[in-house]
Amino acid sequence: MDLPLAIQCEGVSKRYPHFHLQNVDLSFEQGTVMGLVGPNGAGKSTLMRMVMGLIGPDSGSIRVLGHAMPHDQIAAKRHIGFVAEDMRLYESETIAFHMDFVRSIFDSWDDDYAQVLLRRLDLNEKQKVKGLSHGQRVKATLVLALARRPSLLVFDEPTTGLDPAVRKEVLDEMMNALADETRSILFSSHNTLDVEQISDYITFIYGGRVVESSNKEDFLDGWRRLRLTNPHNRPLPDLPNIKEAQQSGQIWTVTVNQYDDALPAQFTQAGLTVTAVERLTLEEIFLSIVLSAKANIQMKVAS
Numbered sequence: 001m002d003l004p005l006a007i008q009c010e011g012v013s014k015r016y017p018h019f020h021l022q023n024v025d026l027s028f029e030q031g032t033v034m035g036l037v038g039p040n041g042a043g044k045s046t047l048m049r050m051v052m053g054l055i056g057p058d059s060g061s062i063r064v065l066g067h068a069m070p071h072d073q074i075a076a077k078r079h080i081g082f083v084a085e086d087m088r089l090y091e092s093e094t095i096a097f098h099m100d101f102v103r104s105i106f107d108s109w110d111d112d113y114a115q116v117l118l119r120r121l122d123l124n125e126k127q128k129v130k131g132l133s134h135g136q137r138v139k140a141t142l143v144l145a146l147a148r149r150p151s152l153l154v155f156d157e158p159t160t161g162l163d164p165a166v167r168k169e170v171l172d173e174m175m176n177a178l179a180d181e182t183r184s185i186l187f188s189s190h191n192t193l194d195v196e197q198i199s200d201y202i203t204f205i206y207g208g209r210v211v212e213s214s215n216k217e218d219f220l221d222g223w224r225r226l227r228l229t230n231p232h233n234r235p236l237p238d239l240p241n242i243k244e245a246q247q248s249g250q251i252w253t254v255t256v257n258q259y260d261d262a263l264p265a266q267f268t269q270a271g272l273t274v275t276a277v278e279r280l281t282l283e284e285i286f287l288s289i290v291l292s293a294k295a296n297i298q299m300k301v302a303s
């Protein structure tokens with residue numbers, strides 16, 4: 001029998017006074033990791049809160065593990081572990097108190113696994129929340145989410161503000177959680193290295209819209225940087241997939257998306273010489289999307 005998709009968002013919109021999340025489509029199957037990337041204020045947390053049923057969309061549909069949200073959120077939430085930066089814990093209580101609390105609600109709580117996680121993440125369950133550092137707090141919420149062994153993990157910025165060693169511990173535990181082949185993860189991060197490292201799919205959000213959503217290989221493969229020489233100062237061909245173009249004397253550096261092997265010939269035909277075609281990292285793609293979107297907005301304002 002086919003498993004329902006981990007998450008299926010279709011045409012999801014949400015309007016706030018100064019922000020509009022518009023027509024978001026995003027889906028991925030169980031057993032995979034979706035990385036949500038976008039600059040500050042792009043709408044990542046808003047989308048995640050809707051996936052968790054914490055807020056309802058104005059329009060569109062959201063299904064999580066086959067459950068319609070927010071309508072079936074009680075059934076869905078038994079199978080979702082949520083970790084967000086602003087998660088509230090009881091300051092004057094210990095980690096052990098929170099573990100008991102979660103154990104009392106979820107039958108799926110795995111105490112042996114919780115103890116393994118505490119050891120691996122170097123946490124003392126007798127410590128009170130108010131005495132925890134930021135990294136220890138994130139690790140404690142990770143234990144509370146993972147030891148329930150949920151089918152879907154939703155992590156909003158799990159690695160923000162962590163030192164490199166703790167970041168690696170958190171990412172390693174996320175990867176360990178995937179040993180169960182039907183477990184899925186939706187996570188957002190500003191750290192493109194994290195997303196590039198563990199995601200199967202990438203969705204890029206900018207200004208409340210999905211710019212691109214595809215599997216990681218297609219996403220990364222679609223972007224290229226071409227190095228060109230232009231000794232006769234010919235105009236660049238007018239191609240819709242040119243996202244950025246920078247000139248330094250006779251040398252041009254052009255960033256394109258939806259790259260295909262016929263593209264260099266189009267520059268050659270226009271009288272330019274292609275000296276190199278390079279792949280981009282997710283970080284470079286991030287910057288290119290944001291810079292070209294900002295340039296478009298400035299052009300519209302100026303015209």
Ligand SMILES: Nc1ncnc2c1ncn2[C@@H]1O[C@H](COP(=O)(O)OP(=O)(O)OP(=O)(O)O)[C@@H](O)[C@H]1O
Nearest residue numbers: 016017018019038039040041042043044045046047
């Ligand atoms: N409850 C709310 N009322 C009004 N505006 C809101 C509310 N929640 C979010 N917004 C606005 O929606 C926009 C998107 O916010 P959101 O937190 O989803 O972005 P984000 O991509 O998670 O950003 P960051 O990376 O900075 O965390 C912001 O402009 C924010 O001010």
